Amino acid sequence: MEKVIGITGTIASGKDTVKKILQSKFNCYTVSLSSIIKAELEKKKNTNFSRKNLQDLGNELRKKYGGKILAMLAVEYLQKDKEVIIVDGIRNPGEIDFLREKFKDKFVLIGVDAPAEIRFERIRKRNDISDPKTWEEFLEIDKRDQGENEPEYGQRTGDCLKKADFLIVNDGSFEELERKVNEIAVKIKNW
Numbered sequence: 001m002e003k004v005i006g007i008t009g010t011i012a013s014g015k016d017t018v019k020k021i022l023q024s025k026f027n028c029y030t031v032s033l034s035s036i037i038k039a040e041l042e043k044k045k046n047t048n049f050s051r052k053n054l055q056d057l058g059n060e061l062r063k064k065y066g067g068k069i070l071a072m073l074a075v076e077y078l079q080k081d082k083e084v085i086i087v088d089g090i091r092n093p094g095e096i097d098f099l100r101e102k103f104k105d106k107f108v109l110i111g112v113d114a115p116a117e118i119r120f121e122r123i124r125k126r127n128d129i130s131d132p133k134t135w136e137e138f139l140e141i142d143k144r145d146q147g148e149n150e151p152e153y154g155q156r157t158g159d160c161l162k163k164a165d166f167l168i169v170n171d172g173s174f175e176e177l178e179r180k181v182n183e184i185a186v187k188i189k190n191w
Contacts (some may be wrong), residue, residue, distance in 0.1 A: 002083050003188055004103045008090040008160040009112030011051075011138075011145055012119035012126075014170035018112050019088050021181040026084035033070040037061070041126030051130045051141060056156055058091065062153035067094015075102060084188075091145070093159045098183035108188055114171050116142065137152060 005022060009015045019030060037054050040061065041117070046053065061069050071087065071094070078085050090096060090109070099107045114122075120138045123131045132138040147156035161167065166184045170177050 002106065003051055003191065004040040004085045004099060004107045004189065005086060006090050006099055006113065007086065007088040008096070008109060008157060008164065010114065010119060010157055010158065010166075010169075011142055012131075013112040013114045014122075014124040014168075016113045017174070017177060018084055018110065018168065018170075018181055020082075021178055022086060022185060024188045025182070027053065028084035028086055029078065030086040031074045031078060031090060033074055033087065033091070033095065034056075034097070035089075036070055036073050039049060040088050040114040047132060051132075054130075055141075059151070060152045061093065062092055065087075065093045067153055068098035069094075071098040072097035083111060088160060091155050092153065093156055093163060094153070096163050098161060105191070108166070108191055109160075109164045110184060111161040111167045112162060113169055118171055146161055 002092065007019055009018075020173050022028065023030065035052055037058050038049055040046070041053065041057055058070065070092070071090070074087055087099065096109060101111075101134065116139070119142075120135060125140060132141050145155045146158035148158075150156060166187070168177070168180050168184070170180075
């Protein structure tokens with residue numbers, strides 16, 4: 001394993017698209033922190049994977065076991081034979097701190113953001129059942145996700161973005177995003 005790339009960002013900022021572009025550039029394996037939370041929900045016989053339920057259980061796990069718990073669980077799933085490991089769904093600074101401590105200079109964090117209006121329009125277009133339906137619902141869930149009125153163990157994407165080694169503002173076309181990610185991929189290869 002050469003590198004571990006963490007991805008954090010605001011809701012509907014384009015994190016999955018960034019991940020897919022990176023996957024096309026590297027021999028990599030991806031582990032998603034939200035998949036770990038979904039597995040924990042399933043253990044509780046709860047298959048309601050709404051954003052609120054995922055946020056609540058993620059907060060509960062971090063409160064009980066500390067801010068780094070999801071990243072610690074993710075490390076157990078890593079395939080060491082890959083050139084690059086991508087860890088996505090990072091929402092708490094404790095997860096970043098753990099990955100930096102564990103992987104030292106092999107770890108790099110990419111933050112993805114976009115203006116709220118653009119992100120809300122993306123949510124409306126993708127029409128996912130777990131996504132907010134109104135502007136007011138979007139603002140409420142977005143504020144929570146970014147850490148407003150959240151405890152230290154809560155969702156804190158705003159703080160995570162401040163720790164990013166690379167920040168992508170995804171407010172243009174797919175081609176513009178792809179160019180930005182390609183530039184970062186070159187830098188990561190030389191990191």
